[in-house]
Amino acid sequence: MRNFMPVLVGLSCLHGLLIAAITRVAGSLEPKFNTTAERVVVTEGSRAILPCSMEDLGEQKVIWVNPRKILISYLDRRTIDDHRISVERPYKREWNLLIREVRYNDSGTYECRINTTPKQVKKVTLAVQVPPMILSELSSDRVSLEEGETATLICNVTGIPKPNVTWYKRNSRKIDGKKERIGTEGEVLVIHNVSRMCDDIYECYVDNGVPPAVSKAIRVTVDYAPEVELPNKRIGQSATKETILDCIISANPQAVTEWRRDGKALHKSDKYDIDVFRDEYENSVTLSLRIKNLAKEDYGRYLCMGSNHLGEDQEEMTLYEIFTTTTTTTTTTTTPISTLNTRNPEYRYESDGQVPNNQDPSSPSRNHDYDGGRNGAVGPYAQSSKGDNSGWRPGTSHDANGQPVAGKAEDPYREEKRTQLPTPFKGNDNTWSVSNPNPDYPINGVHPVFTFSTLAYVIITSVVASLHFYV
Structure with missing residues (x-):
């Protein structure tokens, strides 16, 4: 055994020398770093992962810098007070930057650097898309005007990329109720020389390809003076029977309506019944006058009237007697x-x-x-x-x-x-x-x-x- 001792000591020294040599060689190797620029697109509120990977890092250090050139991490530690940011290393060679609950102001180009001489940099651009949004406080809500005036409807929107705004008229007064597209795209809709047919609900539909799309309803009210229409201007009935006189009054706002006889307004009594039937879709009322037990003095002219702050209108109906012959x-x-x-x-x-x-x-x-x-x-x-x-x-x-x-x-x-x-x-x-x-x-x-x-x-x-x- 004494003869082998010098040999063992020599081998041990040789092993130490080999390890030192290998360590020096490894320390002198250049890190392998993919510096190809990349682009990451995410929606606001989601998570963003900015990739950075390398091999043979050795003694070199990895850092991340934000678009404002502020150091945000050193190795795997965060250097700023933002809990949303961290360095994720699912594998040893990866040094990815994770940003949670992404905001639009997080957009920009980030740099993953290695402190070599010269330094090596990988650039990753973060693009944050923002769903469309309507700024209600800066948009129209209800527009009231008179016939002949010009209506201006505003739908103020934001979003990344810039949203498209499309206008629709809901046709809520029609039976089918199908909305129709009107005007051109844009945040402002102008309607010239409005009429009562323009009285409706309008809708601005906003979309930029980033879900969800949004819309807003804008009520347009057109005021106009009353118009009285008689289905019949003459109606006949025999004595002792009863009859009904109808007139239709269209107005906005709703008019004050009444039947008149010899300059006096008629009211409910033993002789008369007055009923009002409203049609909200047409902004009209039907004023129905029932005359009971017709006598000679009941025959003659009756006046239907309607009035509001914009004016008044009236039409006359004649009630005549029908004689029966046997x-x-x-x-x-x-x-x-x-x-x-x-x-x-x-x-x-x-x-x-x-x-x-x-x-x-x-x-x-x-x-x-x-x-x-x-x-x-x-x-x-x-x-x-x-x-x-x-x-x-x-x-x-x-x-x-x-x-x-x-x-x-x-x-x-x-x-x-x-x-x-x-x-x-x-x-x-x-x-x-x-x-x-x-x-x-x-x-x-x-x-x-x-x-x-x-x-x-x-x-x-x-x-x-x-x-x-x-x-």
């Missing part, structure tokens, strides 16, 4: 004795040398046919001298055009001659003996169907109908 109608029903023919019947007149009352004397005096029809038309009649009974009768052997009917023989006991008689045929006394009479062929202005029994039936039927009507 009309009595009598219905007479006639029932013929025999069945009427739908076609013109053929009648035969039997008489020796007797001519109808209206027969032309120049016509033959015997054996004549009369072609008389319904309502003045012409139909065939035959006249014969044979037989004991004289008169006109329906023919059996000829049709309506005077042509023989096939299969029907002439009456062997009568000599017939057909001829044309003038119309209308009024007949004579002999015509009362007509068999199967037709009421379209009157006798002396009287239909042959009106025998005594028929006449009595007609009279009785008329009396019963009249009694039924009055009952």
Whole structure:
């Protein structure tokens, strides 16, 4: 063992020398440092991590400097009184700067430095975006003006990047209520020569790509004088009944409204009822006047009035009386004795040398046919001298055009001659003996169907109908 002792001592000294040499070499190595500039974008209120990493730092020191060139950290220790800032080292080679609850004034270029000669620097730029915001105290809230004036709406906003401002009209008075875009983009909206149609809620919508977007409602009120409208300027009603007079009054602000009669305002009473129906969407009211138990003195002119601080308006309505007339109608029903023919019947007149009352004397005096029809038309009649009974009768052997009917023989006991008689045929006394009479062929202005029994039936039927009507 004594022979090996000098060897062991020599090896131990050699190891110490090697370690010292390695340490000196390591201390003389240059740190490896990524100096490429970087940009970090965050939203205000969030966290920002600014990267800085290196290798072979050795005895060198790392520091962070803010955009105002103030030292904020030395190695891993904070050198300023801001609890939001710290140096984070998840790995040995990393020296990241962490900023919590970032503010807009934290924006700028930060430097991560190593105190070498010359010094090495890595620059990291922090960009802080700010969501849009409307400054209500510097913006319009409610704008009131009169028709014809100019409205100026202001929506004062901030945000990074600069926000865009878009204007909308909500159309709250329309049934569908859909808003529409109006004007151009910008913080100011100007409406020239406003009318009552401009009375609405307007909205400025602000967005810059950084959520959330914001908006603000601005109420625009347009004042105007009353306008009175009558659905009807004349209305009628019968006495003892009631009626309602309506008028519509549009105004802003709402007008003082009333109905007047003979210069005096009408109020609720036993005679009158007055109701008011408001339409907030149209800035109008319907003033309804109910007049009960109409009398003669209630008919005439009524005045509907409306007024506000900008003026007044009025319209006149006339109430007139309606008179009712009772009309009595009598219905007479006639029932013929025999069945009427739908076609013109053929009648035969039997008489020796007797001519109808209206027969032309120049016509033959015997054996004549009369072609008389319904309502003045012409139909065939035959006249014969044979037989004991004289008169006109329906023919059996000829049709309506005077042509023989096939299969029907002439009456062997009568000599017939057909001829044309003038119309209308009024007949004579002999015509009362007509068999199967037709009421379209009157006798002396009287239909042959009106025998005594028929006449009595007609009279009785008329009396019963009249009694039924009055009952």
